[in-house]
Amino acid sequence: MHRFLSAPVAVCHSIEATRLIEATAMADLPPRALMQRAGQSLARFALAVAPHARTIWIACGPGNNGGDGMEAAIHLRRLHPNVVVTWFGDMRQLPSEAKQALEAAMEAGVTFAIQPPDSLRPGDLCIDALLGIGANRAPKGKMNEWLQLMRSAPSDLISVDVPSGLDAESGVLLPNMGFGETTMMAGILLPGALPDITRSVKHPQQRRYTLTFLSGKPGLLTGEGIDLAGEIWLDPLGAETWVRAVQPEWTVNRSKPKRVVDHHAHKGARGDVVIVGGAGDAQKDHSMAGACTLAGAAALHGGAGRVYMHLLDARAPRNNPLQPELMYRSIRDLDLQKVTAVCGCGGGDAVGTLIPDLFTDCKQLVLDADALNVVATDAALRTLLQYRAQMGWQTVMTPHPLEAARLLGRKDAAEVQANRLQAVRELVDVFECVVVLKGSGTLIAGPGMPCHINVTGNSRLATAGTGDVLAGFIGALMAQGMPAFEAACAAVRRHGEVADEWPTATQLTALDVAHRL
Numbered sequence: 001m002h003r004f005l006s007a008p009v010a011v012c013h014s015i016e017a018t019r020l021i022e023a024t025a026m027a028d029l030p031p032r033a034l035m036q037r038a039g040q041s042l043a044r045f046a047l048a049v050a051p052h053a054r055t056i057w058i059a060c061g062p063g064n065n066g067g068d069g070m071e072a073a074i075h076l077r078r079l080h081p082n083v084v085v086t087w088f089g090d091m092r093q094l095p096s097e098a099k100q101a102l103e104a105a106m107e108a109g110v111t112f113a114i115q116p117p118d119s120l121r122p123g124d125l126c127i128d129a130l131l132g133i134g135a136n137r138a139p140k141g142k143m144n145e146w147l148q149l150m151r152s153a154p155s156d157l158i159s160v161d162v163p164s165g166l167d168a169e170s171g172v173l174l175p176n177m178g179f180g181e182t183t184m185m186a187g188i189l190l191p192g193a194l195p196d197i198t199r200s201v202k203h204p205q206q207r208r209y210t211l212t213f214l215s216g217k218p219g220l221l222t223g224e225g226i227d228l229a230g231e232i233w234l235d236p237l238g239a240e241t242w243v244r245a246v247q248p249e250w251t252v253n254r255s256k257p258k259r260v261v262d263h264h265a266h267k268g269a270r271g272d273v274v275i276v277g278g279a280g281d282a283q284k285d286h287s288m289a290g291a292c293t294l295a296g297a298a299a300l301h302g303g304a305g306r307v308y309m310h311l312l313d314a315r316a317p318r319n320n321p322l323q324p325e326l327m328y329r330s331i332r333d334l335d336l337q338k339v340t341a342v343c344g345c346g347g348g349d350a351v352g353t354l355i356p357d358l359f360t361d362c363k364q365l366v367l368d369a370d371a372l373n374v375v376a377t378d379a380a381l382r383t384l385l386q387y388r389a390q391m392g393w394q395t396v397m398t399p400h401p402l403e404a405a406r407l408l409g410r411k412d413a414a415e416v417q418a419n420r421l422q423a424v425r426e427l428v429d430v431f432e433c434v435v436v437l438k439g440s441g442t443l444i445a446g447p448g449m450p451c452h453i454n455v456t457g458n459s460r461l462a463t464a465g466t467g468d469v470l471a472g473f474i475g476a477l478m479a480q481g482m483p484a485f486e487a488a489c490a491a492v493r494r495h496g497e498v499a500d501e502w503p504t505a506t507q508l509t510a511l512d513v514a515h516r517l
């Protein structure tokens with residue numbers, strides 16, 4: 001057992017792959033052995049996490065996840081005076097291994113309560129063994145009440161395998177089905193699906209852990225999974241050989257920026273970046289030039305030798321005393337073959353007029369914000385992107401979920417969030433370039449590349465302009481010679497890391513992020 005994200009290499013398997021690993025491991029082991037190992041591991045983990053708990057409440061569900069909880073109860077009962085087990089299930093419908101675990105628990109004298117413990121205090125422990133990777137709809141009724149109680153209690157919480165009700169593949173909480181009990185999987189929203197309106201608020205004193213078995217699960221690392229999972233531990237249950245035999249689909253992003261370090265390097269050798277955007281509307285007295293300044297500052301602090309600014313807003317000053325290193329120049333006066341262009345930051349519709357030239361002339365391109373919105377509405381640009389791919393020119397797109405929805409022709413951001421992993425792959429297929437799908441658990445994918453999940457960063461990045469900073473940073477790394485996919489991965493990781501390192505009591509602004517890259 002180890003802390004999942006502390007391992008030198010951390011990978012995630014799809015749920016289908018995990019099922020395959022489970023089946024092949026079980027075929028080689030005596031019946032119930034894997035579940036017994038899971039129970040033992042869980043009991044050990046529980047005592048390590050909450051050694052002074054007065055009460056340990058294990059809530060067991062109707063499938064094998066509940067079986068893990070019962071196996072753990074058998075051990076914990078021997079070692080702890082107050083273990084309360086509640087069980088939500090039907091003996092006749094229990095899978096055979098979970099049934100054996102239930103019978104063994106009864107034989108061992110585990111007592112089953114009808115209700116959860118009366119009071120849950122700080123230091124006590126709740127164990128959520130209600131649903132695992134077999135969850136196919138939102139928990140309702142009593143099961144939902146128990147979950148809300150556990151998630152809002154001041155006590156510590158261990159989710160067994162995955163937090164119950166979370167789609168372990170996509171990282172979304174499974175929605176309530178409005179009409180009847182239609183099943184759904186892998187975040188595919190079926191007609192009639194209602195959002196879960198009963199999300200509980202985490203108690204500030206609660207420490208959350210997930211002890212996951214056999215394989216890393218992508219849904220723990222993106223979307224709503226990160227908050228629900230807490231600190232993730234992985235126990236392969238002795239099935240490492242079978243785990244290694246199955247190809248993982250996702251790799252935890254560990255990439256680091258590579259910058260020019262030669263002693264004799266001059267500014268021309270460190271790469272040129274041009275930031276294109278910053279539209280204005282004189283009639284409305286609007287200007288988005290600041291978005292370009294942020295991207296430009298990020299490109300400078302990200303190591304680019306020279307950073308040019310092509311501002312669309314004719315009224316915006318061509319000088320910024322806060323960042324005097326930025327040079328204001330039209331793209332017409334630059335050799336676009338030799339610069340990396342970061343296009344779209346605060347670009348408005350006006351950026352559309354420059355895009356065709358940038359697409360045909362510029363070998364290294366980062367598309368953000370309004371540049372993405374232009375691409376979403378113009379099929380000819382899609383063809384140009386495919387042409388770029390054939391030429392071996394490098395393009396990175398950095399959509400947030402709403403921009404991704406526009407690019408994919410989806411109704412809204414929620415449709416993308418419902419299955420971020422699928423969305424990012426689809427974007428790569430359609431646009432044949434590197435795609436960074438931003439948000440909690442940013443995803444990075446590219447043609448023929450292993451998909452990466454980023455685990456740095458936090459909601460302090462949810463402030464205007466941090467996306468511009470990321471785009472400028474990616475451009476700077478590409479300008480310094482990193483291939484597009486590596487540059488995107490490295491920039492996303494470091495950008496998030498800045499937010500993780502920032503002192504908790506101080507507000508983080510986008511410019512702060514740029515200055516610390």
Ligand SMILES: NC(=O)C1=CN([C@@H]2O[C@H](COP(=O)(O)OP(=O)(O)OC[C@H]3O[C@@H](n4cnc5c(N)ncnc54)[C@H](OP(=O)(O)O)[C@@H]3O)[C@@H](O)[C@H]2O)[C@@H](O)CC1
Binds near residue numbers: 137
């Ligand atoms: N086998 C082994 O040796 C090992 C197994 N392992 C463990 O097994 C877990 C997977 O087990 P699993 O496949 O039984 O799935 P799990 O999530 O426990 O239950 C699904 C059941 O719940 C039901 N159901 C679904 N949603 C529901 C809802 N909202 N509300 C109410 N009911 C709902 C659904 O039935 P349905 O009602 O849809 O017919 C189904 O019967 C895995 O996560 C890991 O913990 C590991 O220890 C390794 C060793």
Ligand SMILES: Nc1ncnc2c1ncn2[C@@H]1O[C@H](COP(=O)(O)OP(=O)(O)O)[C@@H](O)[C@H]1O
Binds near residue numbers: 467
């Ligand atoms: N909760 C969060 N956890 C991690 N990263 C986040 C979170 N919220 C936002 N971010 C990051 O902050 C950046 C916001 O980008 P974006 O939405 O384009 O903002 P803007 O357009 O204002 O620059 C992205 O890199 C995104 O991944």
Ligand SMILES: [K+]
Binds near residue numbers: 160
């Ligand atoms: K669980």
